[in-house]
Amino acid sequence: MAIPRPGKPVRGSQSGAPIMAVFDLLGRRWAMGIIWNLSRGAASFRALQGYCETISPSILNSRLKDLREAGLIELVSDGYQLTAMGEKLFQLLKPFGDWAIHWAKSVSDDDPARWDNYRTRKD
Amino acid sequence: MAIPRPGKPVRGSQSGAPIMAVFDLLGRRWAMGIIWNLSRGAASFRALQGYCETISPSILNSRLKDLREAGLIELVSDGYQLTAMGEKLFQLLKPFGDWAIHWAKSVSDDDPARWDNYRTRKD
DNA sequence: TTCGGCGCTACACTATCAGTAGCACCAGTA
DNA sequence: TACTGGTGCTACTGATAGTGTAGCGCCGAA
Numbered sequence: 001m002a003i004p005r006p007g008k009p010v011r012g013s014q015s016g017a018p019i020m021a022v023f024d025l026l027g028r029r030w031a032m033g034i035i036w037n038l039s040r041g042a043a044s045f046r047a048l049q050g051y052c053e054t055i056s057p058s059i060l061n062s063r064l065k066d067l068r069e070a071g072l073i074e075l076v077s078d079g080y081q082l083t084a085m086g087e088k089l090f091q092l093l094k095p096f097g098d099w100a101i102h103w104a105k106s107v108s109d110d111d112p113a114r115w116d117n118y119r120t121r122k123d
Numbered sequence: 124m125a126i127p128r129p130g131k132p133v134r135g136s137q138s139g140a141p142i143m144a145v146f147d148l149l150g151r152r153w154a155m156g157i158i159w160n161l162s163r164g165a166a167s168f169r170a171l172q173g174y175c176e177t178i179s180p181s182i183l184n185s186r187l188k189d190l191r192e193a194g195l196i197e198l199v200s201d202g203y204q205l206t207a208m209g210e211k212l213f214q215l216l217k218p219f220g221d222w223a224i225h226w227a228k229s230v231s232d233d234d235p236a237r238w239d240n241y242r243t244r245k246d
Numbered sequence: 247t248t249c250g251g252c253g254c255t256a257c258a259c260t261a262t263c264a265g266t267a268g269c270a271c272c273a274g275t276a
Numbered sequence: 277t278a279c280t281g282g283t284g285c286t287a288c289t290g291a292t293a294g295t296g297t298a299g300c301g302c303c304g305a306a
Contacts, residue, residue, distance in 0.1 A: 018227035019220050021241035023155040029294065032146040045253050056295050061254060069237060071230060085226060092218050097142050099215055103208060104141035107194060114192055118144035152263070168284050179264050184285060 025070055030055050030063050032093060035082065038073060039090045042081035148193055153178050153186050155216065158195065158205065162213045167202035 026032050030052055037043065037051040049060060064080060067073045072086035082090060108115045149155050153175055160166065160174040172183055187203060190196045195209035205213060231238045 018223035019159065020156060021227060022219060022223040023159070024152075024241060027150055027152050027155060029147075029150050032150060033143060036142065036146070046251085054295080056297085057254065058256080058296095059294055062294090066240075069240060070226075071233065085229060089222060089226075092215075092222055095215050096145055099212060100141035100145040103194075103212075104144065106208060110194065117189075117192060118147060169282085177264080179266085180285065181265090181287080182263055185263090 025066065028063065028066060030059065031067065034060075034063055034067065035072065035086060035090055036093060038080060038082050038086070039094075042076055042079045044079035047079065148189065151186060151189060153182065154190065157183075157186055157190065158209060158213055159216060161196060161203060161205050161209070162217075165199055165202045165204035170202065 033052055034048060037048060043051070045057075045060065045064075048064075049055060049057065052060065055063075064073065067086070068075065071083055072089060073080050074083050104115070104118075107118075156175055157171060160171060166174070168180075168183065168187075171187075172178060172180060175183065178186075187196065190209070191198065194206055195212060196203050197206050227238070227241075230241075
């Protein structure tokens with residue numbers, strides 16, 4: 001348990017605090033975006049690729065594996081969907097939607113060019 | 124605005140949706156952990172290094188820069204602290220603490236070894 | 247039996263992060 | 277005046293994670 005497994009890259013919470021483990025899991029690229037998109041209901045691999053626009057299939061696959069192993073999503077007949085635990089997580093994620101809008105406005109009011117840091121292509 | 128700046132790696136939300144921009148920002152390693160730790164009050168650079176245990180100073184510095192540019196933290200006399208916007212974000216992050224405990228329990232009840240994915244050293 | 251869409255993999259390239267050393271700066275102190 | 281120890285931060289190397297693209301094997305429809 002305390003020993004890094006050979007052949008597996010060491011990437012995990014090291015403090016042992018669950019919250020840090022969660023931040024590590026959700027801090028992987030696209031992880032929160034996938035959960036967000038699955039909240040509309042089950043989605044196929046290709047559909048998720050469409051929602052996440054620029055995600056590469058290899059990373060999508062690896063992220064889906066992470067989230068499945070974490071018990072947040074599951075494979076069903078019509079693709080992937082949130083588990084009960086994943087659904088609860090989404091409920092926590094939901095308020096970020098409104099906050100994001102206020103935040104985006106505050107950033108672009110303050111210095112429109114800085115918004116480039118977060119959207120660098122399209123629009 | 125739509126053009127990737129030369130010399131700067133392209134990493135940003137590409138859909139233009141604020142929520143995806145937020146997920147991109149918070150999806151960078153240690154970003155949420157830093158905000159979480161700053162919720163106890165202002166902290167110095169070295170203190171944050173201590174809280175985040177294994178973070179390297181170069182990444183800490185770069186993450187602090189990201190968060191400062193995003194208006195979530197600010198530099199004050201006794202180190203870094205959350206801005207009003209950052210404090211609001213923390214309020215959204217807070218419930219994750221309880222959820223994380225339930226989640227950690229469900230993962231380790233189900234298959235204790237799998238918990239290794241999230242904590243690979245120490246404990 | 248071809249065709250197209252699907253989930254997914256392989257691989258080369260690039261970006262991000264870890265780990266470590268150490269610099270410039272400042273306060274205390276002797 | 278130097279000296280010492282602590283601080284914020286930078287510079288580098290090498291490792292890991294993510295991108296972009298091509299394409300495999302499978303399956304259902306025509």
